Amino acid sequence: MACASGKGFRNRRVAVPDFSHELQIGGRVAGVDEVGRGPLAGPVTAAAVILDPTRIPEGLDDSKKLSARKREALWEEIIATAEVSIAHASVHEIEVHNILRASHLAMLRAVQGLRAPPDHLLVDGTVLPPGLNIPATPLVGGDGRSFSIAAASIVAKICRDRIMVDLAQQHPGYGWETNMGYGSKKHMTALQNLGVTPHHRRSFKPVHNML
Structure with a gap:
């Protein structure tokens, strides 16, 4: 059976990232992104990546669009060919500040962890982390537009997934090895039955309501 096609589908292009932003800016451009703003448990993690323009891994895209196997394969290529820095903001910092500020702290730390300051940053999102002393451009949906941010x-x-799998071994029952700390049904049931761990974000409403 053939798929139906109509005017609304003609000439529709699937957005894919490329290297055009980096080339337009020039110099050493780092892509910056974070993960883990939504989960009820665990840290928020950020990465800063400066790609080698001559060795860009094939298939880079928003991590959410990729299979686990493809992400792992790309991880290996990125680590082998690019300059990479990874940093975190802890659950305590999320509680002391807020999740947005904690995300920005993780981003700042990731940038500071690079071997040398980049010439420019491409940051996923609408708001740049306060305190940057490097020229930067926010890019809405950047992980689907820029190879560096996708990386x-x-x-x-x-x-972050590996951190949550490790924490799942220390705190079995919450399903962190598969839900990565998000509020899945298994996670919520475990919160009710097992209680709150030190790795839960107590300021988040679903957790706060359990206390």
């Missing part, structure tokens, strides 16, 4: 999204997600 950062993949690195940050792989790293």
